[in-house]
Amino acid sequence: MKKVILTGVRPSGNLTLGNYLGAIKNFVDRQEQYDSYIFIADLHAITSPKDPQKLKEAVYNCVAMYLACGVDPKKTIVFKQSDVLEHGTLGFIMTFQTKMGELSRMTQFKLKSQQQTKEGVDTGLFVYPTLMVADILLYNTSIVPVGKDQQQHVELTRDLAERFNKRYGQTFTMPDVYVAPVGNKILNLQNPLEKMNKSDSGDNKGTIFLMDDIEVAKKKIMSAKTDNLAHVHFDEENQPGISNLMSILSKITDEDFESIEKRYEGKGYGEFKKEVAEVVAKTLAEIQAKFKQFNNKDMLDKILSNGAIDAQKVASQTLKRAANALGLN
Ligand code: TYM
Numbered sequence: 174m175k176k177v178i179l180t181g182v183r184p185s186g187n188l189t190l191g192n193y194l195g196a197i198k199n200f201v202d203r204q205e206q207y208d209s210y211i212f213i214a215d216l217h218a219i220t221s222p223k224d225p226q227k228l229k230e231a232v233y234n235c236v237a238m239y240l241a242c243g244v245d246p247k248k249t250i251v252f253k254q255s256d257v258l259e260h261g262t263l264g265f266i267m268t269f270q271t272k273m274g275e276l277s278r279m280t281q282f283k284l285k286s287q288q289q290t291k292e293g294v295d296t297g298l299f300v301y302p303t304l305m306v307a308d309i310l311l312y313n314t315s316i317v318p319v320g321k322d323q324q325q326h327v328e329l330t331r332d333l334a335e336r337f338n339k340r341y342g343q344t345f346t347m348p349d350v351y352v353a354p355v356g357n358k359i360l361n362l363q364n365p366l367e368k369m370n371k372s373d374s375g376d377n378k379g380t381i382f383l384m385d386d387i388e389v390a391k392k393k394i395m396s397a398k399t400d401n402l403a404h405v406h407f408d409e410e411n412q413p414g415i416s417n418l419m420s421i422l423s424k425i426t427d428e429d430f431e432s433i434e435k436r437y438e439g440k441g442y443g444e445f446k447k448e449v450a451e452v453v454a455k456t457l458a459e460i461q462a463k464f465k466q467f468n469n470k471d472m473l474d475k476i477l478s479n480g481a482i483d484a485q486k487v488a489s490q491t492l493k494r495a496a497n498a499l500g501l502n
Contacts, residue, residue, distance in 0.1 A: 176315035177346075178207035181214040181254065181308060184231035185223075186371030188238045190381040190453065191359035193460075194424045195320030199353050201243040203318070209249035210312050210484060211239055216254045216261065216304060220297030221289075236473045238383060241464035252480030254308065259488035263307035266495060268300050270333050270340075276302060280325055306330040311488040313346040321358040322368060324350050341498035345491070356424030362397035365413035384461060387454045394418070394450040405437035405445050415442070418449045425452050 180200045182192055200211060213235045218228055232253060239251060254260050276282060276299055286294040305326045309317055317327045327350035334345040361367040363379035373380040381390050399414040407430040409416045419433055437445050467473070496502045 175206070175208045177210065177312050178203055178316045178318065179210040179212075179309060179312050179314040180318050181212040181217075182235055182239075183214045183217045184228065184235040185218045186231070187382045187384055188235065189359075189369055189371055190383065190421065190456075191320065191369035192371075193242055193383060193456075194356040194359055194421065195353070196318055196323075197239065197242045197244070198356075198424070199318035199351060203316075204245060204249045207316065210314075211244055211249055211251055212308070212480075212484070213253045214305075214308065216264075217301060220301055221295050233468075233470055233473050236477060237464055237467045238460075240467040240476075241383075241460045246476045246480070250480050250483045251476050252484040253477050256477065256481035257311075257485045257488050259311055259485065259492040260304065260307050263311055263488075263492055263495060264300075264304035266499070267306045267310070267333055267337075268303040270337055271303050271329075275329065275332070276300065279329070281322060302326045302329050303333070306333050309348050310334055310345045311491045312484070313487070313491065314348045315346060316351050317348050318351040318353070320368075321352055324352050337495070337498075341495075344494050344498045353424075356420050359421060360413060360417040362393055362414075362417070365398055365417050381453060381457075383457060384464070385457060387458055387461075390457055391450040391454050394453055395446050397446065399442055399446075403441060405440070405442070406434055415445075418446065422449050422452055425456055 178200065180196055182188065182196065188197075197211075200209070203209070213232050215228065215232055218231070236251060236253075240246070244251060279302055282298055282301070285298055289295060289298065305323075306329060309327065309330045317330075319327060327348060330348055334347055338344055359369045361369050361373065361379035362381070367379075369380050371380070378393055378396070381393055385393070397414055397418060399418075400412050402412060402415075404412075405415060405419070406412060407416050407419050419430055422428065422433060423430060493502070
C-alpha cells in the first residue's frame with residue numbers, strides 16, 4: 174500500500190508564488206509516488222469574517238489553480254474541506270485533547286492575534302491548528318508538504334496524535350512534515366524580512382501572484398529590494414533580498430546556489446534580476462495558460478463532488494475509529 178501525502182491551501186486571496194514554490198510544487202512533484210490528497214481549506218478561511226460570494230469564487234479559483242499548477246485529479250483526490258463533515262467533528266475532538274498553552278505558543282497565532290487587538294482576538298485564530306490536526310489525521314497521512322510557516326502546526330499534529338494514541342490506543346498514523354530545503358519561506362520582495370503573503374500591505378508590489386500580468390510580475394522582480402554589496406551570494410542574514418531571489422531561481426530551475434553564485438561572479442544585480450524575472454515569467458505564463466483551460470465551474474464542481482465522495486470514505490473510517498476509541502459509539 175502506498176503512503177499518503179496531503180496538503181491544503183486557505184482560499185483567502187489569490188495564490189502566490191510562495192504558495193506554489195513552498196507547498197503546491199512539492200506536492201505535485203510527489204503525487205504519483207503517494208496516495209495523494211489536496212484540499213481547499215475553506216473552513217480555515219472563515220476564522221475571521223468573509224464575504225460569502227468572494228469566498229465561493231476563491232474556492233473555484235483555488236481548485237483551478239491547483240490543476241494549473243499540475244495537480245492531476247486522476248492521480249489525486251481534490252476536495253473541499255467543508256464538503257467532508259468529518260473535518261469539523263474530528264477538529265472538535267482534537268481541540269479537547271489540546272492545552273491552551275500549546276495553542277497560545279503557536280507562532281502564527283501570536284503574529285496574527287497581535288493584529289486583532291482592537292476588537293478582540295477571534296477564537297477561530299486560536300483553535301485554527303486543531304482543525305489542521307484533523308485535516309491531516311483523517312487521511313492516515315504520512316507526509317505533509319508545507320512552507321516553513323506551517324511546520325509548527327504539523328508538529329502539533331504529531332504531538333496530539335501521539336497523546337491520543339497513548340491515552341486511547343493506536344488510532345492515528347503519525348505524519349511527517351516536509352519542508353523543502355529551498356523555497357520554504359519566499360519573502361516579500363519589497364520587505365525581505367517578511368514572508369510573501371496573499372495579503373500584502375505595500376500595494377502588492379512585494380507579492381507575485383500566480384495570476385499577475387507577466388510584465389507586472391517582471392517589474393516586481395526587477396524592483397525587488399536588495400542591498401549595496403553588489404555580490405550575488407546566498408546569505409539570508411546580510412543579503413535577504415538577493416538570497417530570496419536566489420531561492421526563487423533555484424527552486425524553479427533546480428540549479429544550486431553555488432552554481433548561481435559562480436555564474437554571477439563579478440556581475441551586477443541587474444543581470445541577475447533579469448534572469449530571475451524571465452524564469453518567473455515563464456513559470457507564470459505556463460500556469461496561466463493552463464488556468465484558462467481549467468477555469469470551468471461545471472468541471473470544477475464535478476472534480477470537487479467526486480473528490481468529496483472519495484475523501485469522505487477514508488475520513489469516516491478514521492472518525493469512527495477515533496469515536497470508538499473514546500467510547501462515543
Ligand atoms: P496557506 O493558505 O497560508 O498557505 C498554503 C501553503 O503555502 C505555504 N506558503 C509559503 N511557502 C513558502 N513561502 C511563502 N511565502 C509561503 N506562503 C505560504 C504555506 O506554508 C502552506 O503550506 N493552514 C494552512 C492550510 C491548511 C493545511 C492543512 C496545510 C489547512 N489545513 C493541513 C497542510 C495540511 C494555510 O493557511 O496555508
